[in-house]
Amino acid sequence: MAMKVLSSTSELFPFIKTGGLADVTGALPKALGAFGVEVKTVLPGYPQVMPLLSDNPPLVVFNDLFGERAALHHVSAEGLDLFVIDAPALFDRSGGPYVDARGIDYPDNWKRFASLSLVTAEIANGLLPGWGPDIVHTHDWQSALASVYMRQAGCSTPVVLTVHNLAFQGQYPAYLLGSLGLSPNAYTIDCLEYYGDLSYLKGGLMTADAITTVSPTYAREVLTPKYGMGLQGVLRKRVGSLRGVVNGIDQDIWNPETDHHLPVNYGVHDIGSKFANRMPLLKRFKLDTDDGPVFAAISRLTWQKGIDILVEVSGEIVSRGGKLIVLGRGERSIEEALVATAACFPGRMAVELGYCEADAHLIHAGSDIVVQPSRFEPCGLTQLYALRYGTIPVVSRTGGLAETIIDANDAAISAGVATGFQFDPVDGSGLRDGIHRAYDAWRIPSIWRRLQKQAMQADFSWQRSAGQYAELYLELQKRHVRTEQRLVVA
Numbered sequence: 466m467a468m469k470v471l472s473s474t475s476e477l478f479p480f481i482k483t484g485g486l487a488d489v490t491g492a493l494p495k496a497l498g499a500f501g502v503e504v505k506t507v508l509p510g511y512p513q514v515m516p517l518l519s520d521n522p523p524l525v526v527f528n529d530l531f532g533e534r535a536a537l538h539h540v541s542a543e544g545l546d547l548f549v550i551d552a553p554a555l556f557d558r559s560g561g562p563y564v565d566a567r568g569i570d571y572p573d574n575w576k577r578f579a580s581l582s583l584v585t586a587e588i589a590n591g592l593l594p595g596w597g598p599d600i601v602h603t604h605d606w607q608s609a610l611a612s613v614y615m616r617q618a619g620c621s622t623p624v625v626l627t628v629h630n631l632a633f634q635g636q637y638p639a640y641l642l643g644s645l646g647l648s649p650n651a652y653t654i655d656c657l658e659y660y661g662d663l664s665y666l667k668g669g670l671m672t673a674d675a676i677t678t679v680s681p682t683y684a685r686e687v688l689t690p691k692y693g694m695g696l697q698g699v700l701r702k703r704v705g706s707l708r709g710v711v712n713g714i715d716q717d718i719w720n721p722e723t724d725h726h727l728p729v730n731y732g733v734h735d736i737g738s739k740f741a742n743r744m745p746l747l748k749r750f751k752l753d754t755d756d757g758p759v760f761a762a763i764s765r766l767t768w769q770k771g772i773d774i775l776v777e778v779s780g781e782i783v784s785r786g787g788k789l790i791v792l793g794r795g796e797r798s799i800e801e802a803l804v805a806t807a808a809c810f811p812g813r814m815a816v817e818l819g820y821c822e823a824d825a826h827l828i829h830a831g832s833d834i835v836v837q838p839s840r841f842e843p844c845g846l847t848q849l850y851a852l853r854y855g856t857i858p859v860v861s862r863t864g865g866l867a868e869t870i871i872d873a874n875d876a877a878i879s880a881g882v883a884t885g886f887q888f889d890p891v892d893g894s895g896l897r898d899g900i901h902r903a904y905d906a907w908r909i910p911s912i913w914r915r916l917q918k919q920a921m922q923a924d925f926s927w928q929r930s931a932g933q934y935a936e937l938y939l940e941l942q943k944r945h946v947r948t949e950q951r952l953v954v955a
């Protein structure tokens with residue numbers, strides 16, 4: 466019989482996405498199918514999601530979900546099996562999933578994502594006649610409270626919490642404890658209490674049966690003060706239950722041979738055709754059409770991603786004859802700095818503030834080099850998409866970037882395994898060095914073509930990683946069954 470997993474997430478590709486979390490929660494269920502794991506996903510009913518629902522009556526109606534009326538619907542779409550929480554007062558908003566149109570956090574996020582967690586916990590605890598999960602899989606702070614609610618209700622179904630990004634923790638004032646429907650017992654150092662506040666993520670980390678991060682390197686890094694974001698002590702306590710599983714990519718969606726966003730499709734056997742995407746890209750971004758490498762960044766514009774460092778060295782990219790395209794949105798100060806810098810280099814640097822899936826695909830195909838100067842990077846997907854499109858990544862030596870890109874040093878080049886350039890330290894001097902190395906390699910076509918081939922042949926399919934999740938689920942399920950049996954005997 467298939468193992469049943471209930472995944473709980475605030476983002477899910479292709480319906481609602483602000484970053485890599487959506488890519489993972491959207492791709493993993495399909496990849497797990499091959500391992501006999503059947504995944505259903507709980508998702509808030511944002512305006513982008515509600516049109517998926519049919520006229521079928523809801524599975525359950527909640528008269529008082531944190532004071533709001535709500536209903537739970539079941540629907541299948543795009544190969545995904547969904548439980549959608551229809552709660553207009555919480556999720557029918559015109560901005561993004563977390564912020565309004567001005568980029569400001571919704572003041573009731575504490576309640577919006579507690580409701581995602583609570584509904585997840587209730588499903589695990591038998592809300593739906595005829596279906597209950599063997600394993601609950603939560604993602605980041607937005608669904609991390611699920612295991613706290615489950616334990617409070619005496620539900621012992623095993624929970625896996627995946628940390629995609631420790632920088633976001635869901636920290637709220639302690640006085641909300643009662644409004645969250647949580648007992649004072651949850652407000653302890655071993656659960657939700659965090660420097661006098663509540664931390665949803667900490668609550669999840671303390672009550673989940675297993676914690677995963679999205680790369681083994683990040684799993685080690687988060688135990689240190691530099692990367693632990695204040696939770697290193699908590700993670701050290703749980704180190705026995707912590708492991709890293711590197712992300713894969715959805716190779717159907719990110720496939721230059723079939724990608725319908727590309728003017729010209731190509732593959733590893735006709736890399737030359739990649740070049741045909743260059744002109745459409747330059748035209749799309751109103752850049753000069755002369756030779757010279759095209760550098761690109763597709764990213765949330767945040768401190769984490771080091772885009773301020775890219776701003777600092779963009780003049781150098783341009784002065785060496787390169788061009789730079791940045792697609793992203795995020796912190797106001799970084800957006801402004803990018804726009805101001807691009808204004809200094811007309812025809813050489815273009816910035817698109819916004820989110821556009823089609824442009825992301827075109828940029829990967831038409832550019833030569835993708836730059837990722839992240840200060841920390843739990844895994845990173847952009848560099849993996851770049852590899853698949855024969856676009857060479859220049860990345861900081863951290864987290865998943867260090868783990869997925871093989872630096873083009875002399876030994877790696879002659880061994881035929883190099884796929885990109887790593888740099889260190891993560892500052893202007895480091896990035897400058899990385900960019901110069903990439904530039905120098907780009908000028909020697911034979912070396913560049915070899916790098917592209919090796920990049921395109923790197924295997925980051927979900928196959929291996931999904932197998933590791935399936936193994937973890939099985940391990941937890943067996944342990945759970947043994948514990949239940951012991952309880953019955955006692």
Ligand SMILES: Nc1ncnc2c1ncn2[C@@H]1O[C@H](COP(=O)(O)OP(=O)(O)O[C@H]2O[C@H](CO)[C@@H](O)[C@H](O)[C@H]2O)[C@@H](O)[C@H]1O
Pocket residue numbers: 483484485486488489629630679712763764765792793794819820821822825842843844845846847848865
């Ligand atoms: N303006 C824009 N337009 C179109 N597409 C855009 C875009 N801005 C970003 N994207 C897309 O968003 C995704 C970003 O994923 P990443 O994994 O690189 O980073 P993110 O920090 O969001 O994810 C977090 O979770 C993931 C998943 O676990 C980890 O890999 C990562 O390290 C962690 O920080 C990519 O699919 C990229 O193409």
